[in-house]
Amino acid sequence: GEDVEQSLxxxxxxxxSSVINCTYTDSSSTYLYWYKQEPGAGLQLLTYIFSNxxxxxxxxxxxxxxxxxxxxxxRIADTQTGDSAIYFCARVRGGADGLTFxxxxxxxxxP
Amino acid sequence: ETGVTQTPRHLVMGMTxxxxxxxxxxxxxxxxxxxxxxxxxxxxxxxxxxxxxxxxNNSVPSRFSPECPNSSHLFLHLHTLQPEDSALYLCASxxxxxxxxxxxxxxxxxxx
Numbered sequence: 161g162e163d164v165e166q167s168l169x170x171x172x173x174x175x176x177s178s179v180i181n182c183t184y185t186d187s188s189s190t191y192l193y194w195y196k197q198e199p200g201a202g203l204q205l206l207t208y209i210f211s212n213x214x215x216x217x218x219x220x221x222x223x224x225x226x227x228x229x230x231x232x233x234x235r236i237a238d239t240q241t242g243d244s245a246i247y248f249c250a251r252v253r254g255g256a257d258g259l260t261f262x263x264x265x266x267x268x269x270x271p
Numbered sequence: 272e273t274g275v276t277q278t279p280r281h282l283v284m285g286m287t288x289x290x291x292x293x294x295x296x297x298x299x300x301x302x303x304x305x306x307x308x309x310x311x312x313x314x315x316x317x318x319x320x321x322x323x324x325x326x327x328n329n330s331v332p333s334r335f336s337p338e339c340p341n342s343s344h345l346f347l348h349l350h351t352l353q354p355e356d357s358a359l360y361l362c363a364s365x366x367x368x369x370x371x372x373x374x375x376x377x378x379x380x381x382x383x
Contacts, residue, residue: 164313202361202374204374208371253369254369259363264313
């Protein structure tokens with residue numbers, strides 16, 4: 161299987177919460193990231209979490225990390241049309257190790 | 272000034288052409304990266320530079336040649352590319368090697 165896995169699509173209603181899930185295999189990952197990519201654009205860093213933390217909150221975003229299960233999630237509260245994008249989960253070990261990405265989850269917002 | 276810039280934003284080239292992609296970071300970072308994003312694969316790390324020294328080359332074909340003349344600039348020189356090299360090429364930088372990476376907008380490359 162892939163090193164980092166995500167569902168390809170998630171559809172939610174405007175105003176609801178979105179939860180995007182990610183699993184990874186490398187237990188030596190030091191940091192885990194969520195990036196957002198809008199059409200025709202590069203990757204925008206949304207948030208990150210250090211591997212010894214289990215939760216981080218930043219305004220509408222909540223990241224949960226279950227290190228035992230190697231599971232990371234991103235919750236977006238009160239989802240808006242502007243949240244429509246591809247969300248990438250990524251991990252790094254540090255040093256010369258670059259980021260290893262999942263394939264991205266397309267977040268689709270229904271009115 | 273935007274943190275990481277890339278030029279050109281779009282590029283169309285024939286298989287016999289030679290072109291270069293440019294990346295510039297205005298963040299005072301010491302490490303820079305090239306990634307390839309193609310339609311059917313996850314983002315792939317291509318090259319890593321730290322303090323202008325290449326520290327990682329992920330089995331990238333020699334038709335891609337990186338250059339890092341200083342810590343603010345990174346180039347990707349392209350020659351005799353194949354149609355399967357068509358992709359979005361993303362540059363990123365981080366304060367130190369392995370640190371949080373910030374990405375540029377990418378160069379959309381089409382090889383005919």
